[in-house]
Amino acid sequence: MNSADVIIIGGGIVGSSIAYHLTEAGCRDILVLERETHQGKGSTGKSMGGVRAQFATDINIRMSLYSIPFFGAFDEVMGHPSGYRPQGYLFVANTPAHMDYLRENYRHQVAAGVKAVRLLDARDVSHIAPELRHDDILGGSFCATDGFVDPYSVMTGFMPKAIERGVRLMRDTDVTGIAVDARGVAGVQTSRGFISGRTVVNAAGAWAGNVARLAGVDLPVEPLRRMLVPTEPFDKVSHQSPMVVDMNTGFHYRPEGRGLLLAWNDPDETPGFKLNFDRGFIEKVLTRGADRLPCLEEAEVNPKRAWAGLYEMTPDHHPVMGEVKQLPGFFLANGFSGHGVMHSPATGRIMADLILRGRSGLVDTDLLGLDRFASGRLLHETAVL
Numbered sequence: 001m002n003s004a005d006v007i008i009i010g011g012g013i014v015g016s017s018i019a020y021h022l023t024e025a026g027c028r029d030i031l032v033l034e035r036e037t038h039q040g041k042g043s044t045g046k047s048m049g050g051v052r053a054q055f056a057t058d059i060n061i062r063m064s065l066y067s068i069p070f071f072g073a074f075d076e077v078m079g080h081p082s083g084y085r086p087q088g089y090l091f092v093a094n095t096p097a098h099m100d101y102l103r104e105n106y107r108h109q110v111a112a113g114v115k116a117v118r119l120l121d122a123r124d125v126s127h128i129a130p131e132l133r134h135d136d137i138l139g140g141s142f143c144a145t146d147g148f149v150d151p152y153s154v155m156t157g158f159m160p161k162a163i164e165r166g167v168r169l170m171r172d173t174d175v176t177g178i179a180v181d182a183r184g185v186a187g188v189q190t191s192r193g194f195i196s197g198r199t200v201v202n203a204a205g206a207w208a209g210n211v212a213r214l215a216g217v218d219l220p221v222e223p224l225r226r227m228l229v230p231t232e233p234f235d236k237v238s239h240q241s242p243m244v245v246d247m248n249t250g251f252h253y254r255p256e257g258r259g260l261l262l263a264w265n266d267p268d269e270t271p272g273f274k275l276n277f278d279r280g281f282i283e284k285v286l287t288r289g290a291d292r293l294p295c296l297e298e299a300e301v302n303p304k305r306a307w308a309g310l311y312e313m314t315p316d317h318h319p320v321m322g323e324v325k326q327l328p329g330f331f332l333a334n335g336f337s338g339h340g341v342m343h344s345p346a347t348g349r350i351m352a353d354l355i356l357r358g359r360s361g362l363v364d365t366d367l368l369g370l371d372r373f374a375s376g377r378l379l380h381e382t383a384v385l
């Protein structure tokens with residue numbers, strides 16, 4: 001009979017990182033199940049690839065403090081490029097309330113150990129991003145080690161290293177059931193037959209709620225559509241530009257290829273498995289964008305190159321990590337709420353610690369358990385993009 005010590009459901013960046021980190025800790029009998037014929041067809045292949053330590057909560061900052069140096073060393077350790085470009089994240093404020101917010105986050109980040117973050121006045125902002133409309137800018141914050149990675153390349157870097165050490169990856173294998181007995185999880189039913197195992201990890205991204213339901217677990221992770229619009233080649237903004245976030249509207253952009261990648265999170269978007277790109281979004285993002293980045297009026301956009309993907313949202317915008325108390329052996333690594341790429345290294349490490357040792361020193365994992373939703377002990381992250 002087919003079996004594995006650890007069965008991971010989902011071969012995206014999170015499942016791949018968990019597999020890799022388990023092998024780092026000496027675990028070898030690991031099976032990753034991916035229903036698609038190729039990895040990356042979930043959210044990982046749709047991501048903007050942003051990486052930052054500029055968060056409001058300790059947990060998110062700590063996860064970034066592990067992950068960012070990991071991306072920095074990735075090429076050497078994995079023999080595969082992560083595409084990490086430390087071009088920074090620039091938050092731009094034009095209200096005193098936003099400046100206060102950045103100041104408070106800055107204090108928090110420095111206290112947690114972020115070294116490269118600094119608060120900016122209006123002149124500093126204009127040096128870093130001269131292309132912006134500056135008349136109402138009060139200041140901002142910038143962290144030089146923030147930047148971007150290539151999510152697909154990170155995912156496909158984790159996996160061969162894990163496979164080299166014995167991990168098996170089964171593609172085209174849909175998990176359709178989770179078997180439970182008196183001891184806890186007993187295995188998974190798949191489109192290719194039953195696989196027995198006492199440790200099963202849900203790494204199914206935006207589909208995690210469906211996978212949890214197979215085990216009778218109620219997991220509050222909702223899919224939420226996000227859309228990205230690349231411009232055609234455009235040289236009015238430096239290709240060395242950071243990710244720039246206009247806090248006034250939430251519009252943000254970064255260099256991508258020979259152009260820019262434009263984003264804005266539409267507050268009217270509603271949860272659901274919507275993967276179609278809505279052409280009406282182009283007008284919305286360009287209107288917000290040109291208000292802060294006037295040269296965008298001259299940029300060309302081809303709607304056929306734009307795309308949509310899914311965030312996997314939890315009610316408090318923090319991931320759910322750890323073993324489900326009522327179901328021994330069933331582990332969750334879900335609900336990254338837009339940060340699953342940048343936090344994939346820390347997630348892999350934390351999950352390997354929890355699976356193999358029952359605890360992790362990286363963050364206070366008690367705060368990330370599923371039971372926080374029932375008990376109302378929610379975390380609160382306001383720096384969500």
Ligand SMILES: Cc1cc2nc3c(=O)[nH]c(=O)nc-3n(C[C@H](O)[C@H](O)[C@H](O)COP(=O)(O)OP(=O)(O)OC[C@H]3O[C@@H](n4cnc5c(N)ncnc54)[C@H](O)[C@@H]3O)c2cc1C
Nearest residue numbers: 010012013014035042043044048050175205309340341342
């Ligand atoms: C437009 C957009 C922009 C984003 N920008 C950023 C960003 O700048 N920075 C950042 O950090 N994050 C960003 N994210 C979020 C990030 O992409 C996700 O958090 C991350 O990719 C989640 O990885 P994952 O491996 O959990 O999920 P996925 O990549 O979705 O992988 C889950 C896998 O599980 C498989 N699966 C599901 N159900 C089953 C089943 N029953 N059986 C077998 N396999 C199954 C799926 O096929 C899929 O391959 C963005 C997301 C989007 C959509």
